[in-house]
Amino acid sequence: MTTVPTLTLNNGVEIPQLGFGVFQVPPEETKDVVLQALDVGYRHLDTAQMYGNERGVGEALAESGLARSDVFVTTKLNNGYLDHESALLAFQESLDALGTDHVDLFLIHWPLPTVADYVARWRTLEEIYASGRARSIGVSNFQPSHLRRLRAETTVVPAVNQVEVHPYLRNDEVRAVGAELGIATEAWSPIAQGKVLDDPTLVRVARQLDRTPAQVTLRWHLQRGDVVFPKSVTRSRMEENFALFDFELSATDMADIDGLDRGERTGPDPDTFDYVPSAS
Ligand SMILES: NC(=O)C1=CN([C@@H]2O[C@H](COP(=O)(O)OP(=O)(O)OC[C@H]3O[C@@H](n4cnc5c(N)ncnc54)[C@H](OP(=O)(O)O)[C@@H]3O)[C@@H](O)[C@H]2O)C=CC1
Ligand SMILES: O=C(O)C(=O)[C@@H](O)[C@H](O)C(=O)CO
Secondary structure, eight states, rough: OOOEEEEOOOOSOESBOOEOOOOTTHHHHEEEHHHHHHHHHEEEEEEGGGOOOHHHHHHHOOOOOOOOSEEEEEEEEEETSSSSHHHHHHHHHHHHHTTOOSHHHEEOOOOTTTTHHHHHHHHHHHHHHTTTTTSSSSOOOOEEEHHHHHHHHHHSSSEEEEEBBTTTTTHHHHHHHHHHTTTTTEEEHHHHGGGTOHHHHHHHHHHTOOOOHHHHHHHHHHHTTTOOOOOSSHHHHHHHHHOOSSSOHHHHHHHHHHHTOOOOSSSSOOOOOOOTTTOO
């Protein structure tokens, strides 16, 4: 059985460095997909209220027979819940959907700097953390200025910042500020939703190592020290993306992949993203 390394977050909580993401997994398929991921060996699941599939994640956890403490579960505060009371309510909705009395990590999904004050939402997460219902709290899509403002104005340092990172978007400035402040970086869309997989450099390195471009890309993330959770509904890809711990990239391979950065986002820009669900 593969042992996935863990990183120690700034509050001492251990997080498996490789997990499984469920963005765009249809709700009705989520239980089955997550059961397969758990069967492959993943013990870290990344979901969000925004994905609409927390219930399926919870059903898979219950049906898997695994102890709750064996699986690291992250979910995120949906964008519509901007004030204290509604954020507390949304968190409880997430716990209920997941069928658990706590999560391992709870994140502010987007800073929404043009919509509302993320510092106020962070104070609600601090309260949830103090209640013990989230073993750790963090942020997602926070830019360097957002991280610095939280550090200056609030008490708990976020355990993680989950941001878009892949070979076409190294996002090194936000990673560096995270490292300076003791905030681990989680890399979302780690293979850029498949867009990097035909890249000639990744194809060449993969051929040299007798691996796939996806494996080489995910290994690059791990060697940079970030947490990753690739998504796939395809069993063979779940297995491929989990087989990362019996090879290494050389310093030259790492530098060649670093060189692919072109500042290209696949997702929204956190400074301007202002999507708030209308139901809130
Ligand atoms: N905080 C945030 O704002 C965000 C967080 N996330 C998190 O990050 C996770 C991962 O990011 P995501 O956007 O899903 O994208 P990924 O970079 O993980 O790519 C997923 C896509 O790549 C395909 N794929 C997966 N593995 C392989 C492989 N080995 N070979 C070829 N194709 C492959 C999948 O297809 P198929 O499923 O058909 O096999 C799917 O289309 C999300 O699930 C979510 O948990 C993502 C976006 C934003
Ligand atoms: O996957 C996520 O976590 C997201 O936040 C995305 O859904 C993001 O909101 C997006 O892709 C919007 O187009």
